[in-house]
Amino acid sequence: MRFEPSTIKDIAKALGLSTSTVSRALRDRYEISEETKKLVLAYAEKVNYRANPIARSLKERRSYSIGIIVSEIANNFFSQVINGIESIAYDRDYHVIISQSHESYKQEKLNVEHLASRSIDGLLIALSSETQDISYLRDLYSKGLPIVFFDRVPDDFETHKVIANNFKGAFDATEHLILSGKKVIAHLTNSENLSITKERLKGYQAALAKYHIEFKPELVKYCQHGGMHSAELEQAVKELLPLKPDGIFISSDRLTTGCIMALKKTNPEVAHKIAIAGFTNSNLVELFSPSLTSVKQPAFEMGQVATELLISMIEAKRPITEFETKVLDTELVKMQKTVGNRFL
Amino acid sequence: MRFEPSTIKDIAKALGLSTSTVSRALRDRYEISEETKKLVLAYAEKVNYRANPIARSLKERRSYSIGIIVSEIANNFFSQVINGIESIAYDRDYHVIISQSHESYKQEKLNVEHLASRSIDGLLIALSSETQDISYLRDLYSKGLPIVFFDRVPDDFETHKVIANNFKGAFDATEHLILSGKKVIAHLTNSENLSITKERLKGYQAALAKYHIEFKPELVKYCQHGGMHSAELEQAVKELLPLKPDGIFISSDRLTTGCIMALKKTNPEVAHKIAIAGFTNSNLVELFSPSLTSVKQPAFEMGQVATELLISMIEAKRPITEFETKVLDTELVKMQKTVGNRFL
DNA sequence: CACGTTTTTGGGAACGTTTGCACACTTTTT
């Protein structure tokens, strides 16, 4: 009882034409007479003909699909990026296949290889926080798979990349904490491997330097698993609190929410005394207590730009040699008034 | 410079065998001698052979992929369901293609048709809040596309379905509000079309009835777009407040967070006086202020169960005539102490 | 009206698989 769609052959037979003629008519080729085209199109419409994309893929050796790897779709930042990707991809007649690495290198590699065997035409990827060895991506790339990195990018890979202005985002957030009177500002961040970790650390340091505040390495805590495990975060908070920070700058979505959660859970009495500024694209920040200052990344736009670059690579006739790294500005959303916070 | 993977033909040629022998050896068929199998497998390993899934799909007339339609992946409930789906699908060698309806009927239909033309082997779908006409799904189903509904299911469609115990979840939440002393309990809910809306309304009514509280229709507000537009929510809140509710039971993830947001924005002075109990799978509820009581659905499990049912349909040799509707229990997570709330 | 041109159409191979069938060879059975 399977689905029996009509094919080019059926149309050809019904109309007494050859499959080649029908195929060309449907693709609106110049060689076919207007008359025949109309005939074919009308009949195709009538029988509700849909080209079989599988057959087309096999013949054309491409699938019109692009693979996406993110660490987690249940993450505001990534789901917004995905929306951006889709908005462009569907317009250009590509469809997307989403995979999650769950911040695991092994899973990431597995997923990429699975996608590659599914003959994706290109790959959009934000590296997992565990990833250090990207040779498997190099292999695929050298075999002709177009790849565009976004958000978490490797520094030694020549291809298009799209990132937020992490330095400035971090700088702004840290400066905001300083300007609101905080003296001891800690920094909670992701795995050291990640590009975003390095850039955001620099922004943090630059803001401190601007206001002549000494940078203390012990105020910086790294989380190898990007806050996937709450134990990791609670440990970091536990180590940080004895140093009496009155502000914390946090460098990723999951860490930001996770850290507040850990603070509330382990030290509720100080949670509201420490000012928090962190990267997050959550649309629920307004509900959070304690409230926080957030650095929002242009996630949707990042997805769009990355997809445009990828499609341009896929459709390029000649190999590309000039690569761009697009940098998009972040937005600082300052903490709400404490009044609202205290009473709600 | 495209990717040139090795094929069965290449192996056959290299080994002096026919493609059929190689194919059978790779699929470990009984007809092939152990010797030949070893030879083929070793060589395949050596050249890193990957079967071309496109060719296989074309030949076998199935794609080993299943389509998923949800309203929004940036929704905790749905992203957890998706994780559950993936956990089963990947094990069984299916891959998943995710599409979002954004609560739009038109978009939903478009996506489903797009997926169908991509020859998915089966469909998992939670209807959009706008959807009333499901005849397009009936068409596909009658043409042989297996479909399993989850969460938002139609009542007049004979197939497998997986839902939460919406009645009990709603009952528990409402009862909780009553037991904590609330007298005027409003109900904010989704579009009337949705199955979940009806079931949750019944649970709400039953709880009221149990405690001899009169049901007042004016205390129930429907949101056609499931809270996708903040204006819709603000309007609902505006209409509700004059009735002086001291508790609100809210029936979906997005509405719950959206309603608190709207309350805080439009009437901050009463926001902390109204107790909220709502369906939500957000893992950030502990951070919310005002805090709330939440009804959590077993989202991951729902995805798993739905996928198992779908795969059983796909792989069934005979048409299925007996359908199940699995009902999974929800969990009530009670509001934290007000003390923690007031001070954080 | 015979010829070259242009326009329109059809034949058939190819993309990489899977699989029914036939064939050759070996072993067992009668």
Next chain:
DNA sequence: AAAAAGTGTGCAAACGTTCCCAAAAACGTG
């Protein structure tokens, strides 16, 4: 010793497209 059964392999068709190449039809032109 012949027939039957079993074992291992190859041929070729098929899935639904696209596109190269050739053939047919229509059209000018001298």
